[in-house]
Amino acid sequence: MCGIVGVVSNPSAKDIVLTGLQRLEYRGYDSAGIATLNSSGSIELRRAVGKLQALVTETETNPLQSATTGIGHTRWATHGAPTTANAHPHIGHMGKHKLAVVHNGIIENYQELRAELGQLGATFHSQTDTETIPYVIATALERSAETLPQAVHAATQKFRGSFAFVVMQEDQPDVLTGTRRGAPLCVGVGEGANYLASDPLALAGLTSKFIFLEDDDIATITPKGVSILDGKGKPVDRPVKVLDLTTDLAGKNGFKHFMLKEIHEQPAVVSRLLQSYTNPVDLSPVLPLQGLNLAGITHINIIACGTAYYASLIGKHYIEQFARIPVNVEVASEFRYRNPPYQKGGLFIAVSQSGETADTLAALEHAKAAGQNILVFTNVTTSSMARAADAVVDLMAGREIAVASTKAFMAMSVALGLFALQLAGAKGQAAAEILEASRALRTLPAFLSSQIATTKPLEELTEKLLETGSMLYLGRGSLAPIAFEGALKIKEIAYIHAEAYASGEMKHGPIALVDKSLPVVNLATSTDGLFEKTVSNLKEVEARHGQIILVTDAEGIAKLDSASRDKMHLITVPTVPAFIAPMVFTVPLQLLAYLTATAKGTDVDQPRNLAKSVTVE
Numbered sequence: 001m002c003g004i005v006g007v008v009s010n011p012s013a014k015d016i017v018l019t020g021l022q023r024l025e026y027r028g029y030d031s032a033g034i035a036t037l038n039s040s041g042s043i044e045l046r047r048a049v050g051k052l053q054a055l056v057t058e059t060e061t062n063p064l065q066s067a068t069t070g071i072g073h074t075r076w077a078t079h080g081a082p083t084t085a086n087a088h089p090h091i092g093h094m095g096k097h098k099l100a101v102v103h104n105g106i107i108e109n110y111q112e113l114r115a116e117l118g119q120l121g122a123t124f125h126s127q128t129d130t131e132t133i134p135y136v137i138a139t140a141l142e143r144s145a146e147t148l149p150q151a152v153h154a155a156t157q158k159f160r161g162s163f164a165f166v167v168m169q170e171d172q173p174d175v176l177t178g179t180r181r182g183a184p185l186c187v188g189v190g191e192g193a194n195y196l197a198s199d200p201l202a203l204a205g206l207t208s209k210f211i212f213l214e215d216d217d218i219a220t221i222t223p224k225g226v227s228i229l230d231g232k233g234k235p236v237d238r239p240v241k242v243l244d245l246t247t248d249l250a251g252k253n254g255f256k257h258f259m260l261k262e263i264h265e266q267p268a269v270v271s272r273l274l275q276s277y278t279n280p281v282d283l284s285p286v287l288p289l290q291g292l293n294l295a296g297i298t299h300i301n302i303i304a305c306g307t308a309y310y311a312s313l314i315g316k317h318y319i320e321q322f323a324r325i326p327v328n329v330e331v332a333s334e335f336r337y338r339n340p341p342y343q344k345g346g347l348f349i350a351v352s353q354s355g356e357t358a359d360t361l362a363a364l365e366h367a368k369a370a371g372q373n374i375l376v377f378t379n380v381t382t383s384s385m386a387r388a389a390d391a392v393v394d395l396m397a398g399r400e401i402a403v404a405s406t407k408a409f410m411a412m413s414v415a416l417g418l419f420a421l422q423l424a425g426a427k428g429q430a431a432a433e434i435l436e437a438s439r440a441l442r443t444l445p446a447f448l449s450s451q452i453a454t455t456k457p458l459e460e461l462t463e464k465l466l467e468t469g470s471m472l473y474l475g476r477g478s479l480a481p482i483a484f485e486g487a488l489k490i491k492e493i494a495y496i497h498a499e500a501y502a503s504g505e506m507k508h509g510p511i512a513l514v515d516k517s518l519p520v521v522n523l524a525t526s527t528d529g530l531f532e533k534t535v536s537n538l539k540e541v542e543a544r545h546g547q548i549i550l551v552t553d554a555e556g557i558a559k560l561d562s563a564s565r566d567k568m569h570l571i572t573v574p575t576v577p578a579f580i581a582p583m584v585f586t587v588p589l590q591l592l593a594y595l596t597a598t599a600k601g602t603d604v605d606q607p608r609n610l611a612k613s614v615t616v617e
């Protein structure tokens, strides 16, 4: 997700903008820029490719005049390569109106707009869709609109796609206008100064009061205050939320990377969820689902992307096993375009760390429009998805800074497990099994802690993987999603191609890949009744001289013949109840990816090409 920061009437506008952009760096980007209005009301623009430091250096070697009004942007390239010319802010002018804009999202009809604007004399200097925005607004100001908010309103009627953007107008100091459709934008309400940002974190320390705009709201900020028009151009009041962001500003606390810190935070995250969402006496789950009629649910869609999708697959496993309700799990980008049939009274569950992923949000809105009940599992309760839901489960993982998700994935898995148990209880199912699973969850933090501390076997394995070009991850049952998540992690941060399959699928094709150069990671717990099946798959790999990496428990190892065992690289996990096996088996795969990436020297917290929250399709 691109980062947006805007400030009015703060004498150190440049520093506020650059500091805000720094706080959003973790979301991933490839260029950055800033525009300010100097004392004569002229727009000054500085942009740079690469890390934010390049922009800071640019503003030092080519200083901006002092200014009280500024906008800034970190760009995650969609249309156009990461170049200075494509970096935001983008300038557009028509007649006497000159504007600067920073934007997050995609203006899908930008080609036709460029052609139309070109006829009016617009000259484009970038390959971006964004550059059309200031020109369309400036044209509206030239033609009909009397005020900038009116011009923005007129302009947004012409845009198709998703956007959150902030506009600064030359000769109009201390005024910024921002709007959104499908991408987040909030107002920071200050004392004598006001702000706009794509994420409240950018404004931490400046204010704790935030207004989260709704789609097509148009907010105008001045030193005197904030005014908002709704999608019909009518004045509207939006609630001011008070957020304590101090913990979000926490650094790495001595860890080398945020990802390692967040892996270590997982036991505490699980403990927090259990304290908040289970009855301390009978351990029964008490998720805040008052907005739902659980007993009446007959079908569930769980829709998500990436890591959240793999957590959703674990949720499916639990819900079908305990509540006996059929569950469809699908990636959001496919679900929303296949015009899915919905069951009356069906439940749509969105799982999203950020609560802003464009594909998942659009799928949610599609289901909501079809009358489905909406439940959201998210780590950001002020997010667009949370605000659109009938019920929200806060993942309580704390701000997840590393682009590669770890603690949020763990929180999703546990929260979905609790949901499955609560739904089963509401359906009058499986009381004994529910209690047994609830008890197993109570032991999870300790098992996670012991796993996180066990890195030696993984460090030895990492050495063997440094030159690897490709890997295979296999798992069965509730461990199959963990194989997928493990493969994603090592792709994301160690840049090693990895494919995951349900173990039983390997013989239907992928086995052709197996030879002595291919590391095959197998997950097998002795407690789910599938161990012997997985051993058969191991034999198939062994017969073809594949490099077998077996993640299993002591009981599993004891079942192996010594000849086979001696050929494997064993990663031992504790013997745990099947209900918590997915979570426990996740940790060695997170650490394997982390250690391999660190050994390879990749950018672990901000891997190349990745964004923390993908707010474009």
Ligand code: AGP
Residues within 6 Å of the ligand: 305, 306, 307, 308, 351, 352, 353, 354, 355, 356, 357, 360, 403, 404, 405, 406, 492, 611, 612, 613, 614
């Ligand atoms: C996970 O490591 C990735 N960062 C990515 O797959 C992520 O899970 C996906 O983009 C979904 O994000 P969300 O949970 O914020 O919706």
